[in-house]
Amino acid sequence: MTDKKQPSEAAIWLGLADNTFTRQKTVKFGDASAVNSGRFYSILIVCGLIALWVLSSRLGLVKEFYWPTIGSTFDRIGLLVTEGFRNVSLWEHIGISVYRVISGVVYGAIVGIPLGFAMGLSSTARGFFDPIVEFMRPIPPLALIPLIILWFGIDETAKIFLLFLASLFIMTIAARSGVSSVRISKVHAAYSLGASKMQILRHVILPNALPEIFTGLRTSMGVCWGTVVAAELVAADKGIGSMIMIAKNFLQTDTVVIGIIIIGVIGYAIEIFMRFLERWLIPWKGKG
Amino acid sequence: MTGIAIDSVSMVFTLPGGGEVHALNNVSLDIKEGELVSVLGPSGCGKTTLLNIVAGFLAPTSGEVRLNHHTVTGPGSERGMVFQQGALFEWLTVEQNVAFGPNMAGKPKAETQEKVQHLLDTVGLSDFGEKPVYQLSGGMQQRVALARCLANDPDVILMDEPLGALDALTREKMQGLVLQLWKETGKTIILITHSVEEALFLGEKLIVMAPRPGRIERVYELPFADLGMSKSPREIKAGADFVEKREEILSMIWEMEEEIMGQATG
Numbered sequence: 001m002t003d004k005k006q007p008s009e010a011a012i013w014l015g016l017a018d019n020t021f022t023r024q025k026t027v028k029f030g031d032a033s034a035v036n037s038g039r040f041y042s043i044l045i046v047c048g049l050i051a052l053w054v055l056s057s058r059l060g061l062v063k064e065f066y067w068p069t070i071g072s073t074f075d076r077i078g079l080l081v082t083e084g085f086r087n088v089s090l091w092e093h094i095g096i097s098v099y100r101v102i103s104g105v106v107y108g109a110i111v112g113i114p115l116g117f118a119m120g121l122s123s124t125a126r127g128f129f130d131p132i133v134e135f136m137r138p139i140p141p142l143a144l145i146p147l148i149i150l151w152f153g154i155d156e157t158a159k160i161f162l163l164f165l166a167s168l169f170i171m172t173i174a175a176r177s178g179v180s181s182v183r184i185s186k187v188h189a190a191y192s193l194g195a196s197k198m199q200i201l202r203h204v205i206l207p208n209a210l211p212e213i214f215t216g217l218r219t220s221m222g223v224c225w226g227t228v229v230a231a232e233l234v235a236a237d238k239g240i241g242s243m244i245m246i247a248k249n250f251l252q253t254d255t256v257v258i259g260i261i262i263i264g265v266i267g268y269a270i271e272i273f274m275r276f277l278e279r280w281l282i283p284w285k286g287k288g
Numbered sequence: 289m290t291g292i293a294i295d296s297v298s299m300v301f302t303l304p305g306g307g308e309v310h311a312l313n314n315v316s317l318d319i320k321e322g323e324l325v326s327v328l329g330p331s332g333c334g335k336t337t338l339l340n341i342v343a344g345f346l347a348p349t350s351g352e353v354r355l356n357h358h359t360v361t362g363p364g365s366e367r368g369m370v371f372q373q374g375a376l377f378e379w380l381t382v383e384q385n386v387a388f389g390p391n392m393a394g395k396p397k398a399e400t401q402e403k404v405q406h407l408l409d410t411v412g413l414s415d416f417g418e419k420p421v422y423q424l425s426g427g428m429q430q431r432v433a434l435a436r437c438l439a440n441d442p443d444v445i446l447m448d449e450p451l452g453a454l455d456a457l458t459r460e461k462m463q464g465l466v467l468q469l470w471k472e473t474g475k476t477i478i479l480i481t482h483s484v485e486e487a488l489f490l491g492e493k494l495i496v497m498a499p500r501p502g503r504i505e506r507v508y509e510l511p512f513a514d515l516g517m518s519k520s521p522r523e524i525k526a527g528a529d530f531v532e533k534r535e536e537i538l539s540m541i542w543e544m545e546e547e548i549m550g551q552a553t554g
């Protein structure tokens with residue numbers, strides 16, 4: 001036995017030293033699972049950026065017009081939380097954006113999942129909808145905004161319709177690929193066990209497609225969140241995107257920055273929430 | 289009476305490029321009720337194709353399969369299937385998998401529950417009923433597949449390399465289980481395997497198939513499956529006549545393989 005010095009707990013936690021798992025590996029370059037977290041550097045960069053911000057605020061290195069000082073940003077957060085922005089509370093701005101996203105995704109799922117199933121199961125449905133789905137797939141939802149404004153104006157319906165379209169094609173494609181990924185021996189086994197077509201659909205094809213449907217839901221949540229902010233930038237009086245846009249018009253850079261941070265945090269929270277739901281609802285994912 | 293009559297069945301696959309594969313050529317075979325028939329043959333000789341035709345998943349190009357004097361036109365619950373692996377429903381627990389057939393048929397819950405428990409006991413999984421199937425080992429999963437098939441009480445059981453993915457020891461234990469279940473239930477069984485030993489040990493009748501075109505090369509009547517309950521498996525497999533048959537069949541399959549290689553290179 002060589003007397004190798006054990007790295008300290010702290011060094012392992014910081015990702016500077018090999019942990020018990022990565023220590024066993026002799027080949028590390030090229031094995032992604034053997035790369036340590038490097039948490040130390042994450043902390044370093046975050047602290048460094050904050051320090052830079054504090055420093056530049058103190059010394060007045062950047063004009064407030066371009067980037068707010070840390071002091072005024074915190075003041076503004078206090079103001080936004082207590083008084084809201086332009087007579088609308090901050091929670092309402094956030095709430096309306098989240099509500100739009102969820103509505104869009106729900107409508108998209110309600111239409112898209114049956115559509116995807118039909119396309120995966122019937123040649124008529126596949127033939128009918130394939131050209132539309134394949135044509136719409138590469139078009140970014142934002143490119144549809146002008147047309148939707150022409151059709152629906154800028155009211156609530158217009159925004160939810162845009163998000164519905166954004167999630168519709170994602171959900172259709174996810175459901176279709178979920179259906180076609182079912183292993184034929186499972187379907188054969190079910191038929192041999194006496195299941196009817198409807199029972200195969202309900203008890204084999206649907207549960208088998210759920211993991212991919214859920215991945216579709218996660219993707220649509222992300223895409224719709226990005227789309228809603230952009231749509232609100234173009235036309236809206238409420239919502240987190242519109243808050244940023246109006247703040248810009250009043251040269252309130254601090255509100256703009258806070259809005260951007262909120263968008264990032266909520267987008268991340270949605271992703272984490274969906275992953276949690278997935279692990280809870282579909283524990284068999286990837287175990288087929 | 290649930291004999292199976294395979295009557296001059298041929299199967300020609302047309303390839304997308306235009307060629308044809310004669311997967312089966314004029315195969316005829318009569319299987320009596322309660323018989324256990326094992327099927328051997330080099331890879332690609334049409335074993336799976338034949339089983340799929342009997343199961344009703346493929347329609348033969350010519351000829352027909354009759355079950356109980358009725359022509360097979362599609363799958364049915366009187367013919368249960370056990371696949372090599374991956375045919376369990378991973379979103380269901382062990383119990384729910386086994387209860388799948390009775391549940392689809394709308395059988396009373398209490399009756400099904402009792403049956404499932406009994407079957408899980410038989411295959412030695414009574415402690416695992418609540419587990420999701422993906423937490424079980426390969427051998428346990430195949431026992432679930434067997435129990436799921438039996439829960440439906442089919443007349444015929446069709447198995448396509450059911451033990452193919454298992455290690456040697458687990459495989460021998462499972463062979464004992466298959467033999468025991470067959471004796472107890474008296475089902476008609478067709479068992480496809482790549483293991484000569486397994487085919488000899490389990491089959492009352494052994495079919496050796498040959499490729500290009502897929503056909504039946506020889507049919508053996510075997511005594512070993514009947515011995516299986518009185519003697520230990522190792523004793524049977526080490527017996528002189530067992531070894532002799534094994535070597536004979538092995539060299540026959542080797543010859544076929546060499547012929548294929550010769551055709552491929554020459």
Ligand SMILES: Nc1ncnc2c1ncn2[C@@H]1O[C@H](COP(=O)(O)OP(=O)(O)OP(=O)(O)O)[C@@H](O)[C@H]1O
Nearest residue numbers: 301302303309311330331332333334335336337338
């Ligand atoms: N759907 C199909 N389309 C075209 N050719 C096929 C199809 N299914 C099987 N074949 C061909 O038919 C022949 C027999 O295939 P089959 O799967 O029945 O063989 P097998 O005896 O089960 O082989 P293995 O022991 O490897 O499982 C092979 O040459 C195969 O390539």
Ligand SMILES: [Mg+2]
Nearest residue numbers: 335336337448
């Ligand atoms: Mg096969």
